[in-house]
Amino acid sequence: MIIAGEPSGDTLAAELVTELRAGLLASPPPPTADVQPLRTELAPRFFGAGGPRMAAAGVDLAFDLTQHSVIGISDVLKKYSQFRRLFKQLLQMALDRQPDVIIGVDYGGFNLRFGQAIKRVVRSNRGLFNNWNPKLVQFVSPQVWASRPGRAYELAQDYDLLLSIFPFEKEWYAQRVPQLRLDFVGHPMLGRFQKPAPGNQRIVTGAASPKVVLLPGSRADEVRRHWGLVAGAFDLLRQKLPGIQGTMILPDEALLQSLKHLDVPQGLKLQAGGLAAALGEADLALTKSGTITMECALFGVPAVVFYKTSWPTYWIGRQIVNVKYLAMPNLMSGEEIFPEFIQHSATAENLSRAGLELLQDPPRREKIRRKLADIVDSLGGPGAIHRSGKAVLSLLH
Numbered sequence: 001m002i003i004a005g006e007p008s009g010d011t012l013a014a015e016l017v018t019e020l021r022a023g024l025l026a027s028p029p030p031p032t033a034d035v036q037p038l039r040t041e042l043a044p045r046f047f048g049a050g051g052p053r054m055a056a057a058g059v060d061l062a063f064d065l066t067q068h069s070v071i072g073i074s075d076v077l078k079k080y081s082q083f084r085r086l087f088k089q090l091l092q093m094a095l096d097r098q099p100d101v102i103i104g105v106d107y108g109g110f111n112l113r114f115g116q117a118i119k120r121v122v123r124s125n126r127g128l129f130n131n132w133n134p135k136l137v138q139f140v141s142p143q144v145w146a147s148r149p150g151r152a153y154e155l156a157q158d159y160d161l162l163l164s165i166f167p168f169e170k171e172w173y174a175q176r177v178p179q180l181r182l183d184f185v186g187h188p189m190l191g192r193f194q195k196p197a198p199g200n201q202r203i204v205t206g207a208a209s210p211k212v213v214l215l216p217g218s219r220a221d222e223v224r225r226h227w228g229l230v231a232g233a234f235d236l237l238r239q240k241l242p243g244i245q246g247t248m249i250l251p252d253e254a255l256l257q258s259l260k261h262l263d264v265p266q267g268l269k270l271q272a273g274g275l276a277a278a279l280g281e282a283d284l285a286l287t288k289s290g291t292i293t294m295e296c297a298l299f300g301v302p303a304v305v306f307y308k309t310s311w312p313t314y315w316i317g318r319q320i321v322n323v324k325y326l327a328m329p330n331l332m333s334g335e336e337i338f339p340e341f342i343q344h345s346a347t348a349e350n351l352s353r354a355g356l357e358l359l360q361d362p363p364r365r366e367k368i369r370r371k372l373a374d375i376v377d378s379l380g381g382p383g384a385i386h387r388s389g390k391a392v393l394s395l396l397h
Helices: 007-026 052-056 072-078 080-097 108-124 151-158 168-176 220-240 253-258 275-281 292-298 311-320 328-333 348-359 362-377 384-396
Strands: 002-004 047-050 060-064 101-105 135-139 161-164 182-184 211-215 245-250 268-272 284-288 303-307 340-342
Touching (some): 047 080, 101 108, 161 168, 182 384, 220 303, 220 348, 245 275, 292 362, 340 348
Parallel strands (some): 303 340
């Protein structure tokens, strides 16, 4: 059983399913003295909740959980009854089908609660004829090092394996819950994109015609909140650099179509997909915080990072988040490589000013690229999905 609740998790889960299917079909069933063994060489079955990429990978989905993706605690509370219904539906599916392993992919708030619910059922129904006890796996650690560190102890109590994609997490968990098995598998993006060769980056001056990538988010609500911000910032940049070229990347055609009626600034092109090609040619990115900042790092693109959310969510976040930065390259380096503008400071004026400074300062850009290259080198190299698959199979065997 596999559960992913966000577009990025849907992609990860689909890749993992493909890897697990190949690995399970290639490995012989474990030896047994049973006349009718529980494990055979039949093809493995995958079910759960996720999105279109998981469905395409052959996962039997109860529903598309990515359609219910929300941002922040206040948005979760608005849809609490809906999430409760979906949660119960998945829990009943697990009890009915009794999978050998349950894998949560990212989406920590939902998946950790689901793992706890599974373990409560297992512990309260132990007996001679009730011996179902699935292995629990979490792929991508919740950001316990940023907020609510007590969740690490919940993971250690319930989970058999945590697959980590950032190198610093192993030491962080080892200091607090050494009994938890954590495998650092590396960052999956290194297997999707080819790292640009050194020296391939463009050199930009203020008189050039720079290429800027705008990345407002992967959810409809994020794009709605950020549209005016990034479009306004690009318009201000164009006033300073009339030859500037902009490309806004959206994750799918549906989001692209939702923006067609808006007034798109001159020189800005909107497109669905094509992130790697756009970053490969970019001189600057204006990007929301999150996973996408690591993809900017991979391509060595200096970026200005922003994020706006509802005020209740922002206020709650201020109370529980205990890290200095939101962008992962900044967190990993311990300094503000990418300028960050969050909530009230996220204005078109601030973004355009910071972007212009980056475009007009080649030595600073080169320094940023060297630091980004060091960060990428620490991420484990290609093969994260293969290593993740091997770790999960080791539990089953």
